[in-house]
Amino acid sequence: MKRIFGILLLVLAGFDLTAQQDPQYSLYMFNPLGVNPGYAGSREVLSGVLVHRSQWVGLDGAPETQVLAINSPLKNKKMGVGLQIVNDKIGPRTTQYLTASYAYRLKMGSGKLAFGLRGGVINYNYDWAKIEYKDAEDAIPTTAAQSKMLPTFDFGLYYNTNTFYAGIAADHLNRGSFNWVDGIDTVNSTARQFANLNVTVGKAFELNDNLVLKTSLLGRGSNKNGNLDINGSILIKNKVLFGLTLRSTKALILMTEINLTKNLRFGAAYDYDNSDIAKTTSGSFEIFLGYDIGLFNSKVVSPRYF
Secondary structure (H helix, E strand, C coil): CHHHHHHHHHHHHHHCCCCCCCCCCCCHHHCHHHCCHHHCCCCCCEEEEEEEEECCCCCCCCCEEEEEEEEEECCCCCEEEEEEEEEEEECCEEEEEEEEEEEEEEEECCEEEEEEEEEEEEEEEEEHHHCCCCCHHHCCCCCCEEEEEEEEEEEEEEEECCCEEEEEEEECCCCCEEEEECCCCCCEEEEECCCEEEEEEEEEEECCCCEEEEEEEEEEEECCEEEEEEEEEEEECCCEEEEEEEECCCEEEEEEEEECCCCEEEEEEEEEECCCCHHHCCCEEEEEEEEEECCCCCCCCCCCCC
16 A cells, blocks of 8 residues: 555656646635635734645545645735645655745725735655555665755735635746656656646625525646536524535535634534545545634624635
């Protein structure tokens, strides 16, 4: 099984031109900064989110991801800033992301249009000793841990009102690359980042005083490979939300969010994946915790639909 994940490691590192390189989230609507740097500041308060995702639970070497994301408007409300730290692990590969976002926001109609920039570094760590090989000739000669660091630059457009949002963002525009050379200098392979495109749309419909229908869509694409998430959720009395997401890769996602207080919220998701590899696991789980603080005489508005 570890050999399988060793192969997946090389794919995710960029040896396969159609690979999905970045972590995948089911609760993307609760951490929009991770999808689009233009989101920074749009919640109008200092907002922090913690996310943990365990994918394909029970499978040795399965992906695990932790995220800390913080964003806030500046005092003039025309600009927003954000910071995101990500730790992502799959098999023998561990990746750390440290990125900062800046958004310039313009009043447009009943909402605001933001132009977002994000820059930072991604550190790739590989522990080849964690891979077990069925055939010795498949083994990577070196067993030492290796590390490579690359810059990343992203751009996004984001428009939102009280009940609607839409955005488009492109990641890894610099398309960073690095070479791997084995311990005896006989193999030289190039790993490359490929630009990803993310498209998001969301709309909240107030059905009555107690019920709100929230809908959202996330499309991801990278070098002719991608997937689509379509979500529908019901918010009850502005306190508890239950939702269902259909993913184009044959996954069904059940999710919930609870507004514990005016400032504090909690959410969880369970992925039922119908792919071949996921059939051998108990599914994927994701949780998040969010907290908002009013700054610059801003009030924490309740409810916040997005």
